[in-house]
Amino acid sequence: MQENKDESLKVIIENKMNNGMSTKLIMAGVIIVLIFMNWTSCEKRKEDKRIYEQNQEAVKKEIIVEKNKNGELQSSIVAFVGNNRELKDYSKELNEEVKNLKNRKPSIITKIKTVYKVDTQYVYNNIIDTVGLNRDEYRLSWKYNGSDSTRFLEGNSIFKATINGNSLNVTPMFTTLTRDEMQLDFVVGVVKNKKTKFNEIFITPKNENITIGSMEGAILSKSKLGINLSFSAGYGIYYGDSKFGLAPFVGIAISRPIIKF
Numbered sequence: 001m002q003e004n005k006d007e008s009l010k011v012i013i014e015n016k017m018n019n020g021m022s023t024k025l026i027m028a029g030v031i032i033v034l035i036f037m038n039w040t041s042c043e044k045r046k047e048d049k050r051i052y053e054q055n056q057e058a059v060k061k062e063i064i065v066e067k068n069k070n071g072e073l074q075s076s077i078v079a080f081v082g083n084n085r086e087l088k089d090y091s092k093e094l095n096e097e098v099k100n101l102k103n104r105k106p107s108i109i110t111k112i113k114t115v116y117k118v119d120t121q122y123v124y125n126n127i128i129d130t131v132g133l134n135r136d137e138y139r140l141s142w143k144y145n146g147s148d149s150t151r152f153l154e155g156n157s158i159f160k161a162t163i164n165g166n167s168l169n170v171t172p173m174f175t176t177l178t179r180d181e182m183q184l185d186f187v188v189g190v191v192k193n194k195k196t197k198f199n200e201i202f203i204t205p206k207n208e209n210i211t212i213g214s215m216e217g218a219i220l221s222k223s224k225l226g227i228n229l230s231f232s233a234g235y236g237i238y239y240g241d242s243k244f245g246l247a248p249f250v251g252i253a254i255s256r257p258i259i260k261f
Contacts, residue, residue, distance in 0.1 A: 051081050054198045059090060063215055068204060075212040076202035079108075079190065079219050091216045098220075107220055108190060110201055113213040116182070118146065128156070136162050137173070150207055154179035184210065190219065 058080040068074045080090040084105065088095035094109050125142035133139060137160050144153040155178050160171040185206035193200050201217035 050197065054078060055080055055082065055090070057196075057198060058218075061214070061216060063212060065212070072204050072206070073208065073211075074202055074204045075215065076191075076200045077215045077217055078196075079199045079201045079217045081199065081219050081221070083221050087218055087220065090218060094216055094218055105220070108201075108218070109220065110188065110215070110217040112188075112203055112215050114184070114205070115211045115213045116150070116184075116207075116209055117211070118148070118151075118209050121146070123153075125157070133158065134160075136160050148207055148209055150183055150209065152179060152181040152183075153177065 057078040061077060063075050063077055065073055065075050080087070082090070084095075084098055087098060087109075091111070094111055097111070098106060098109060121144065123142045123144045125140040128139050128141050130138055137158060139156050139158050141156045142154070144151070146152065155176050157175040158173045160173060162169045162171075187204040187206070188202070190199060190201055192198070199219055201215070203212060203215070205212070
């Protein structure tokens with residue numbers, strides 16, 4: 001009889017020790033989860049602050065012009081960072097361009113206006129045949145090839161010339177363009193500024209006669225419905241010994257979002 005009591009007491013003590021160990025393990029797990037959640041929360045706040053500061057600069061749409069290592073003029077702006085819904089707050093025009101795309105969503109979108117300006121150029125011409133023209137009508141052919149190999153023009157101009165006594169009367173008529181061609185060469189990219197830590201969009205014209213009139217650019221984030229791996233802790237229902245019960249738990253959870261808000 002005494003032996004049975006001793007065995008019962010031993011079992012009770014062991015159960016209490018086991019329960020105490022389980023409680024300690026659960027508490028340790030909860031502490032780990034809380035530390036992990038606090039760390040990820042801090043990182044998220046830092047990233048949100050960085051994006052906020054970047055977008056505050058982006059809405060200014062200030063173009064920075066500087067020479068690159070090759071001595072070429074390079075224009076850049078701070079890019080806006082956000083999703084498609086936030087894009088309209090930065091640029092209604094870019095937002096409309098995204099809406100007009102069919103079955104595609106861009107990750108980066110830019111809009112650039114360029115200005116091409118050269119000094120006075122001279123065009124030499126020659127009088128060619130008058131076939132198909134009326135009496136006293138003449139045709140001048142001319143060709144222009146820009147000194148920077150960017151602009152190419154060809155055509156002919158028709159005028160009327162009559163002689164009245166000792167005077168020559170010239171009447172201009174019209175000009176026909178048979179060729180009008182421009183060849184523009186740009187390098188466009190996205191970089192991270194080492195000083196400001198902001199993402200920037202840059203454009204480098206390969207012709208010194210081309211300047212940038214205005215720029216807009218955005219880096220659009222995409223909503224991903226992937227698989228998530230995370231720590232979890234809580235209080236829930238379990239099934240054991242042919243019955244249901246309630247108990248605390250801690251562990252690693254694998255989940256896949258159904259809807260992204």
